[in-house]
Amino acid sequence: xxxxxxxxxxxxxxxxxxxxxxxxxxxxxxxxxxxxxxxxxxxxxxxxxxxxxxxxxxxxxxxxxxxxxxxxxxxxxxxxxxxxxxxxxxxxxxxxxxxxxxxxxxxxxxxxxxxxxxxxxxxxxxxxxxxxxxxxxxxx
Numbered sequence: 001x002x003x004x005x006x007x008x009x010x011x012x013x014x015x016x017x018x019x020x021x022x023x024x025x026x027x028x029x030x031x032x033x034x035x036x037x038x039x040x041x042x043x044x045x046x047x048x049x050x051x052x053x054x055x056x057x058x059x060x061x062x063x064x065x066x067x068x069x070x071x072x073x074x075x076x077x078x079x080x081x082x083x084x085x086x087x088x089x090x091x092x093x094x095x096x097x098x099x100x101x102x103x104x105x106x107x108x109x110x111x112x113x114x115x116x117x118x119x120x121x122x123x124x125x126x127x128x129x130x131x132x133x134x135x136x137x138x139x140x
Contacts, residue, residue, distance in 0.1 A: 017099070018092030025084035025091075032080045040073050 047065045051057045 002009035011112070018089055021088040021092040021095070022032070022085065025088040029084050033077050036073060036076065043069050077102045 047069060051062055051065065
């Protein structure tokens with residue numbers, strides 16, 4: 001775990017898991033882009049083929065058509081990346097919340113153990129004190 005200068009290690013950072021979650025979702029976004037690649041290439045091929053068949057391949061229509069395709073796929077990948085980023089933030093913060101909840105439960109368990117031990121020592125002290133009182137000579 002990387003430490004930051006001047007930062008207390010015991011300080012709880014709710015965003016600690018966000019970057020790991022974003023790393024995982026980044027891979028998903030890349031995979032989504034790769035899955036869209038055949039569709040993109042098909043659409044580019046169909047567009048260029050259609051423009052070529054009408055003799056307009058060298059016209060400004062080619063640039064406009066390719067820009068439209070590019071914009072469409074860029075928007076789709078952008079939407080996927082946006083949802084993935086928000087999902088990673090939510091996942092990371094949720095993991096941090098679970099970690100905080102776990103720390104709280106650990107603290108409660110340790111506190112309960114401490115109370116049980118204290119009660120046991122108190123009971124032992126009472127028994128030992130009663131035994132000493134019983135064995136001690138009585139004045140008088």
